[in-house]
Amino acid sequence: MTTTNPFGTVPEGAPGKATPFTLHIPDEELSHFHQLLQLSKIAPPTYENLKGGKHDLGVHRDWIVTAKDAWLNSFNWREHEALINSFPNFKIPIADEQCGTLDIHFIGLFSQRKDATPVIFMHGWPGSFGEFLPMLGLLVDKYTPETPPYHVIVPSLPGHVLSGGPPTDRDFSSNDAARYMNSLMVQLGFGKRGYVAQGGDVGYFLARIMSATFRSARRRMSQVNFLLLSGPEAITSTEGLTEDDILLLEGEKTWRTTGFGYALVQGTKPATIGLALSSSPLVILPWVAEKFIDESDEPLPLDVVLRMASLYWFTESFPRGIDPYRSLMRVGGLTFAPQKPLGYSHFRREVCFLLNAWEFKYPGLKWRRDHDKGGHFAALEQPELFLADVEEFVLDVVGPL
Numbered sequence: 436m437t438t439t440n441p442f443g444t445v446p447e448g449a450p451g452k453a454t455p456f457t458l459h460i461p462d463e464e465l466s467h468f469h470q471l472l473q474l475s476k477i478a479p480p481t482y483e484n485l486k487g488g489k490h491d492l493g494v495h496r497d498w499i500v501t502a503k504d505a506w507l508n509s510f511n512w513r514e515h516e517a518l519i520n521s522f523p524n525f526k527i528p529i530a531d532e533q534c535g536t537l538d539i540h541f542i543g544l545f546s547q548r549k550d551a552t553p554v555i556f557m558h559g560w561p562g563s564f565g566e567f568l569p570m571l572g573l574l575v576d577k578y579t580p581e582t583p584p585y586h587v588i589v590p591s592l593p594g595h596v597l598s599g600g601p602p603t604d605r606d607f608s609s610n611d612a613a614r615y616m617n618s619l620m621v622q623l624g625f626g627k628r629g630y631v632a633q634g635g636d637v638g639y640f641l642a643r644i645m646s647a648t649f650r651s652a653r654r655r656m657s658q659v660n661f662l663l664l665s666g667p668e669a670i671t672s673t674e675g676l677t678e679d680d681i682l683l684l685e686g687e688k689t690w691r692t693t694g695f696g697y698a699l700v701q702g703t704k705p706a707t708i709g710l711a712l713s714s715s716p717l718v719i720l721p722w723v724a725e726k727f728i729d730e731s732d733e734p735l736p737l738d739v740v741l742r743m744a745s746l747y748w749f750t751e752s753f754p755r756g757i758d759p760y761r762s763l764m765r766v767g768g769l770t771f772a773p774q775k776p777l778g779y780s781h782f783r784r785e786v787c788f789l790l791n792a793w794e795f796k797y798p799g800l801k802w803r804r805d806h807d808k809g810g811h812f813a814a815l816e817q818p819e820l821f822l823a824d825v826e827e828f829v830l831d832v833v834g835p836l
Contacts, residue, residue, distance in 0.1 A: 451619075453527040510741050523542060537599040537601075548581070565743055574822070635659065638661075656832065658829075687787070694730075782813045784809065
């Protein structure tokens with residue numbers, strides 16, 4: 436299927452039926468959103484939400500006051516909608532024997548080159564495909580449809596924003612989500628040739644599962660910007676570490692103590708938090724914004740944070756998209772396929788990372804870059820560095836298909 440966008444031609448022979456998709460939130464939904472936001476009260480001042488103008492006990496009240504005003508009076512959803520629609524969007528039905536058929540959304544920049552390497556970019560939480568919009572803009576500016584050395588696939592993960600699911604009659608795990616993502620690449624015609632899986636946060640776990648499980652992923656390799664050592668991989672000794680390493684570990688320990696509460700709630704009481712945060716856009720905003728505030732190296736533009744929260748609100752996807760937190764910790768001991776090269780980009784403020792001294796735990800690690808800036812949302816914060824890393828990895832390690 437082809438869109439009017441010159442990058443929107445799906446390669447010939449793809450077995451799946453991808454249909455062009457245009458995002459449009461109806462006017463009545465926008466009106467309802469503004470009514471709810473206008474009527475929503477901001478909590479009274481407290482010691483915790485006023486503390487020194489900082490966010491160390493959660494989102495500062497003044498930030499919410501400013502954000503609510505901007506969301507009501509200056510934020511233009513239609514402009515963000517137009518940006519999203521400027522890229523080729525698709526939906527494709529993906530059938531699965533265990534969980535049924537889900538409509539999966541993705542943005543696809545397809546190359547006309549026969550030797551192009553397929554790369555799937557998988558987002559995390561509270562992100563979405565929107566994390567990769569700056570990178571997609573760089574690619575469109577850099578290449579013509581005839582020249583990209585890769586096919587770029589940026590999906591909404593199952594249950595997230597514009598994708599369907601998860602099913603309501605059974606549990607849904609990260610293994611299930613990874614199976615849908617692999618099937619997406621197979622249905623786009625990349626099963627026999629193989630593909631590169633790139634991911635951070637939740638996307639990292641899916642890339643890890645795909646690397647170790649599926650033949651189509653196993654034929655290529657993975658590049659991630661997030662790494663965990665847990666289960667049998669865990670290391671507790673600080674022997675041989677530098678002072679900088681120890682400082683990084685202290686920062687991670689602080690995050691696990693003070694910044695991990697959201698994951699425990701979402702992983703243990705997803706029904707409760709899902710129902711609560713679906714009641715008002717002003718309720719979902721601080722829960723989502725806290726991560727963008729705390730885990731970014733430099734403050735993101737308010738408009739970007741509001742776009743991410745708006746995508747969650749308009750698609751009613753918050754309660755549908757937190758299922759990974761019940762299963763992510765169960766894949767901690769799953770390794771990448773050791774025979775397949777792994778690439779790793781470390782951005783300074785990423786909360787989960789791999790120290791150089793611990794690389795022996797990943798024998799497949801063939802490529803690494805360390806950056807002195809950037810955080811958890813690397814593709815959103817530092818799109819030039821992020822894209823350069825992926826391109827270099829594909830060129831240096833993957834090579835031509």
